[in-house]
Amino acid sequence: MRTAETPTETPTELLVARPKRADARRNYEKVLAAAREAFAEGGEATSLEEIARRAGVGIGTLYRHFPTRQALLEAVYVNEVEEVARSAEELDGGDPWESLNAWFERVISYFATKRALWAELLDYLAPDAPLFMTCRASLFAAGEPLLRRAQEAGVVRPDVEFWDVMHMVGGIAKIPTNDPKQVERILRVALDGLRYHAES
Amino acid sequence: MRTAETPTETPTELLVARPKRADARRNYEKVLAAAREAFAEGGEATSLEEIARRAGVGIGTLYRHFPTRQALLEAVYVNEVEEVARSAEELDGGDPWESLNAWFERVISYFATKRALWAELLDYLAPDAPLFMTCRASLFAAGEPLLRRAQEAGVVRPDVEFWDVMHMVGGIAKIPTNDPKQVERILRVALDGLRYHAES
Numbered sequence A, B: 001m002r003t004a005e006t007p008t009e010t011p012t013e014l015l016v017a018r019p020k021r022a023d024a025r026r027n028y029e030k031v032l033a034a035a036r037e038a039f040a041e042g043g044e045a046t047s048l049e050e051i052a053r054r055a056g057v058g059i060g061t062l063y064r065h066f067p068t069r070q071a072l073l074e075a076v077y078v079n080e081v082e083e084v085a086r087s088a089e090e091l092d093g094g095d096p097w098e099s100l101n102a103w104f105e106r107v108i109s110y111f112a113t114k115r116a117l118w119a120e121l122l123d124y125l126a127p128d129a130p131l132f133m134t135c136r137a138s139l140f141a142a143g144e145p146l147l148r149r150a151q152e153a154g155v156v157r158p159d160v161e162f163w164d165v166m167h168m169v170g171g172i173a174k175i176p177t178n179d180p181k182q183v184e185r186i187l188r189v190a191l192d193g194l195r196y197h198a199e200s
Helices: A022-040 A048-055 A059-065 A069-091 A096-124 A130-152 A162-173 A180-199 B022-040 B048-055 B059-065 B069-091 B096-124 B130-152 B162-173 B180-199
Strands: none
Touching (some): A022 A069, A048 A069, A096 A130, A096 A162, A096 A180, A162 A180, A162 B180, A180 B162, B069 B096, B069 B130, B096 B180
């Protein structure tokens, strides 16, 4: 686990250039948040002008931080991966089942962001581009210990692997429904499948 | 349950015109099987000529049974729904959990067929077209009693509905992997989630 004493950069932090000055960093974060929100609403095609407007910054400021549309899309994607990874760190140490369950509940919204960005990112990058491979490794490094800990504690069946569960959650994230409660319900059932054998 | 004494047509049987004469019916079935196979292999764009060739019939024979590409696509889709529905009838009466589980294992390949046809069918039909609504009702009529029976037997949790499980299985059918064993493994985990509460 990283502490304040070891501020080394994570692999994903090396993927995008972030401003160091506090005021520049604030604008950067505002643009990132506005872009993420716009893409999550299904507006993959949202223009950079519209994103600048939503963020409350000038288009010049946006371009200073994200010289191309690709740069912005990559930054939103990497940022989401980092937040998911960070949430695993925060959950580390809690009840093994509750931590695992809570992490995969968070992962559902990662898949929603990924889905919104994926098609356009693939215009710029190959599916096995270093950016994706680094993000993949980062998700594994974050979530796999939570799964292993739950398996070692005997609360999760031993016959599943990390990417099985990721795929399962990713599949559920794609369910064509407008009812978030239904997705929650289905995710709960599927994740409960992880602890089925533990009780038999 | 239908018996030999009640040979009335099911709602889905009314959706497509099938030849009554045995030899014509054989050719009809051959084309249908070849089309289904071609589409399942990912060849949504397979030409009618290629399908006739695969079926070992002349193109004239194909057109006699399926005057348009739409007619063939609809017939493949409806046929798949009927087979899934029939498999539920065959499973009816067995062990409640095993029957339900086996049915949803069959449903996975229904989703693969649906996926292969869906985009092109939507060029011809609205998502709420009578054909789709009838198929939907037929799947419900086939599978819902299996779920209800397993719930009444106490082997499946009471807090799930038929379409929840269909959506869950449909989501898993979309997992981007080339490993069928992985899909099987994930489906098993997710379906086991159905009986989690039953044991707690």
